[in-house]
Amino acid sequence: MFKKFSAATDVSGQTNVKSSVQRSIRSALLSQWKVDQDTLESIWPKKESVILVKCREHISIYTLHGEPLFFQHFDEPFFPTLRLVHKYPFLLPKVRIDRGAIRFLLAGAHMMCPGLTSAGGYLPPPENEIKAGTPVVLFAEGKEHAVALGVTKMSTEDMRRINKNTAVETVTYLGDDLWALQKL
Amino acid sequence: MATTIEEPISQAIPPISVRYCAVCSFPLEYCEFGSSFTKCKETLHEEDEDLYNKYYSEEALQKKLGSISLEAQSKLEKDTAAKEAKAEKKADAALKKKMASQVTIKRIERNKRKFVTSIHGLEAFGVDLKKVAKQFATKFATGASVTKNPQGLDEIVVQGDVSADIVEMIEDGVGLLKGVPKENIVEVEEKKKKGGD
Structure with missing residues (x-):
C-alpha cells in the first residue's frame, strides 16, 4: 500500500477531526487492537486531537x-x-516469518505460506487461530522487532493445511515510503 | 515473542524504545538487509562498542544463521553486497545530477518597463520553494508565488526586476538559500516578442 508514496503528490489534504469522530475512532481502536484504556491513553492522550491526513485511494x-x-x-x-x-x-496478533523470507518482505512482497509454516516461522496454536482478513504484525526469525504489518489472506489453520499461495498480504514494511515519512 | 502476551494489564504499558540506525533508519538488527550495511556497521562500531558486539560478534553471527543453510546465507550476503553497490551508484548519480542542475533566473518583460523574475531549478538543491517564495516576498516587498511553468515544473515568480538581487542572495546563501552553488546560476532575459524595441 505504501511502496510508492510521496507526501507531495499523494496527500490531498489535512483536516482536524471532530471530537465526536475522535471518540468513535478511540472506541474502534479499543475494540480492534489488543490494548487497554490506559495504554491507549499514553499512545494518544485524551486531550490531544489527531489530524486526519487524506491521501490517494481512500x-x-x-x-x-x-x-x-x-x-x-x-x-x-x-x-x-x-x-x-x-x-x-x-x-495486533503476531506471526513470524523465517529468515529466508525477510529480504523479500523488505522488497515489499506478500508473504507466502511456507515462510510462515517452516521451522523459523511461527503461527499461533490452533486454539488461537487468526481468521482471514485480520491485521497482523509480522516478526522475523532471530529478530526482536517487528518488520512489517499485513492482512491475513486465509486463516492460520488454512495456512498450515494448504501451505501454498499468499498467506499475509503486506500492508507496510520496514523501509517503505510510509517508514521514510517521519513527519507529515 | 514465542507465545501470546499476558492478557489482563491494568496499568499503561510503557513503550519500548527502539534504537534506530543513524545511517539507514532501520532498527539496528535490520541493517544487514538495508542498502548501506557496511556503513551502518562502521558507524555503530564507532558509536557504541557494546551494541556492535551484540549484533556483529562471531557468536551472534553464528546464532543468526538459524535455520537457513550456509548456501542461502552466502547468497544473501552476495545480494546485500550487490544492493549496496547499486545504492552507492545511485547516490553518486544523484549527486552528479544535483551538481549539474542549473538554477535559471529569468527576467521576463511584462509591459515595457515592467518585469517579473522567474526562478527555476531551486528544488534540486533541497530547498522548499514555498518558503523561499515567502522569503523573497518579504525581502523585496513584492508578490512572489510558486507556479507551474508550461513544462509543468515548479518555479518561483517574483514581481519586479530583482534578478540581480536574487543572484546576490544565492551567492551569499541567505537564509533558506544555503547550499545552492553559485556556479550553477544562469541568468536569462526574455523579451516580449511583439512590440519589442
Whole structure:
C-alpha cells in the first residue's frame, strides 16, 4: 500500500477531526487492537486531537503532532504505523516469518505460506487461530522487532493445511515510503 | 515473542524504545538487509562498542544463521553486497545530477518597463520553494508565488526586476538559500516578442 508514496503528490489534504469522530475512532481502536484504556491513553492522550491526513485511494493517515500514528484504508480496520508497533508490539496478533523470507518482505512482497509454516516461522496454536482478513504484525526469525504489518489472506489453520499461495498480504514494511515519512 | 502476551494489564504499558540506525533508519538488527550495511556497521562500531558486539560478534553471527543453510546465507550476503553497490551508484548519480542542475533566473518583460523574475531549478538543491517564495516576498516587498511553468515544473515568480538581487542572495546563501552553488546560476532575459524595441 505504501511502496510508492510521496507526501507531495499523494496527500490531498489535512483536516482536524471532530471530537465526536475522535471518540468513535478511540472506541474502534479499543475494540480492534489488543490494548487497554490506559495504554491507549499514553499512545494518544485524551486531550490531544489527531489530524486526519487524506491521501490517494481512500487512505487516511492519522497523525499526532505531525507523526503518523495509525492509518486506515477506506473503512477497513485501523493499522498502527510500524514505528508505533515497535513501541507497543502487542497491539495486533503476531506471526513470524523465517529468515529466508525477510529480504523479500523488505522488497515489499506478500508473504507466502511456507515462510510462515517452516521451522523459523511461527503461527499461533490452533486454539488461537487468526481468521482471514485480520491485521497482523509480522516478526522475523532471530529478530526482536517487528518488520512489517499485513492482512491475513486465509486463516492460520488454512495456512498450515494448504501451505501454498499468499498467506499475509503486506500492508507496510520496514523501509517503505510510509517508514521514510517521519513527519507529515 | 514465542507465545501470546499476558492478557489482563491494568496499568499503561510503557513503550519500548527502539534504537534506530543513524545511517539507514532501520532498527539496528535490520541493517544487514538495508542498502548501506557496511556503513551502518562502521558507524555503530564507532558509536557504541557494546551494541556492535551484540549484533556483529562471531557468536551472534553464528546464532543468526538459524535455520537457513550456509548456501542461502552466502547468497544473501552476495545480494546485500550487490544492493549496496547499486545504492552507492545511485547516490553518486544523484549527486552528479544535483551538481549539474542549473538554477535559471529569468527576467521576463511584462509591459515595457515592467518585469517579473522567474526562478527555476531551486528544488534540486533541497530547498522548499514555498518558503523561499515567502522569503523573497518579504525581502523585496513584492508578490512572489510558486507556479507551474508550461513544462509543468515548479518555479518561483517574483514581481519586479530583482534578478540581480536574487543572484546576490544565492551567492551569499541567505537564509533558506544555503547550499545552492553559485556556479550553477544562469541568468536569462526574455523579451516580449511583439512590440519589442
